[in-house]
Amino acid sequence: MDLIHINRLQKTSAIFGILGPMINLIVFAVLGFLYPGYNPMNQFISELATSEAPHNIIMNIFGFNVFGLYLIFFGFGLYLGVKKHPLTTISMVLFILSGVCIFALSLFPCDMGCKNITFTGIGHNLLIKFPSIAMPTAILLSLYPLWKDSNWRNYWWLFFLQIGIFLIIYSPIALLIDLPLVIGLIQRLGLSVPLSWIFIMSTKLYRLSGKDGSLKLESII
Numbered sequence: 001m002d003l004i005h006i007n008r009l010q011k012t013s014a015i016f017g018i019l020g021p022m023i024n025l026i027v028f029a030v031l032g033f034l035y036p037g038y039n040p041m042n043q044f045i046s047e048l049a050t051s052e053a054p055h056n057i058i059m060n061i062f063g064f065n066v067f068g069l070y071l072i073f074f075g076f077g078l079y080l081g082v083k084k085h086p087l088t089t090i091s092m093v094l095f096i097l098s099g100v101c102i103f104a105l106s107l108f109p110c111d112m113g114c115k116n117i118t119f120t121g122i123g124h125n126l127l128i129k130f131p132s133i134a135m136p137t138a139i140l141l142s143l144y145p146l147w148k149d150s151n152w153r154n155y156w157w158l159f160f161l162q163i164g165i166f167l168i169i170y171s172p173i174a175l176l177i178d179l180p181l182v183i184g185l186i187q188r189l190g191l192s193v194p195l196s197w198i199f200i201m202s203t204k205l206y207r208l209s210g211k212d213g214s215l216k217l218e219s220i221i
Helices: 003-034 045-049 056-081 086-107 119-148 155-176 180-209
Strands: none
Touching: 003 045, 003 056, 003 180, 045 056, 045 086, 045 180, 056 086, 056 119, 056 180, 086 119, 119 155, 119 180, 155 180
């Protein structure tokens, strides 16, 4: 693949990474507002896609399918836009696999209240666990390649380090502590950090792709 095609793929991936999180946040907020009796403080996001939810088709398409697709594209963009390193490759794979799992959630809705006991509900549980661990892990693993890349070794890297520290502290809390009165808030906070990271990363990746079709060679060798 020549440099021009690499540039176009990186730019396309960056656009997905910019638009995707914004679409997700809007869809989650609007569908929650339109669901009578739904409380985002203590209900899971996935409850917006159950058979009882009034706009579950919209949630499955724009909440899960779009989410999964832009994670896959972002994984490729990350690989193209950051200095080549084994950790960059691992991060890419984790984002791509996370995207596949989230895309598949539309086929495995959670049960009512996400108290999953049916086949599809159990499948939902299994699918959602991988990205909840893989995305924070991918972000943490990317810190070293970002620091080694002169395109990122400045305030960008310091910001991402702060995100990494937050995830190290927050992820075990979100996974292990059961606080039903605020479980929806905990899930949304835990999701908003990786989505913000992807959005900010994508804006920089878009800028690095360059209007003249040129990439800095450090990111592709």
